[in-house]
Amino acid sequence: MALKGTLDGETRRAALLELTDERGSLQLSEAAELWGVHPMTIRRDFELLESSGRVRRVxxxxxxxxxxxxxxxxxxxxxxxxxxxxxxxxxxxxxxxWASTPPRRPTCSPTPCPRPAASPS
Known part of the structure; x- marks a missing residue:
C-alpha cells in the first residue's frame, strides 16, 4: 500500500517519525516504497529528522x-x-x-569531605 508522493515534506516527515516510533526503526527502502517517492527524498527526510535530534541514523x-x-x-x-x-x-x-538513614535523593554539602592527608616521604 503506497501512500503516493502527494504528501508535502512536513507531513511526510511527521508520518515517518510516527512510524519509526511505532516500529522502533524504519528502513529507507521500505519508506520510499511506502510513500511512493525516490529513496533520495527519504534520505533527505532522514537527514532533517536526524539534524533536529528526533532520530538517529543507522x-x-x-x-x-x-x-x-x-x-x-x-x-x-x-x-x-x-x-x-x-x-x-x-x-x-x-x-x-547519614549512615542510619541514607537519603533517597543525595544532597550536596557546601563543604566537601576532607581528603586523607598525604603521607610524608
Whole structure:
C-alpha cells in the first residue's frame, strides 16, 4: 500500500517519525516504497529528522532517539548505587550522621569531605 508522493515534506516527515516510533526503526527502502517517492527524498527526510535530534541514523534507516531524563536514570540500578554508597560511606567522616538513614535523593554539602592527608616521604 503506497501512500503516493502527494504528501508535502512536513507531513511526510511527521508520518515517518510516527512510524519509526511505532516500529522502533524504519528502513529507507521500505519508506520510499511506502510513500511512493525516490529513496533520495527519504534520505533527505532522514537527514532533517536526524539534524533536529528526533532520530538517529543507522545503516539503511533510522531509529528513534530515546529521551532519557535524569529523573528516569536516577531510579535505575538503585540497589547497585546503594551498595556503592554503602562501601564509600565509611571513608567520609561527615557521612556518619547519614549512615542510619541514607537519603533517597543525595544532597550536596557546601563543604566537601576532607581528603586523607598525604603521607610524608
Amino acid at each position: 545503516r539503511g534507516g533510522i531509529v528513534p532517539v530515546q529521551i532519557d531524563a535524569f529523573g528516569t536514570r536516577q531510579g535505575r540500578n538503585l540497589r547497585a548505587k546503594e551498595r556503592i554508597a554503602a562501601k564509600i560511606l565509611p571513608s567520609c567522616p561527615r557521612a556518619a550522621r
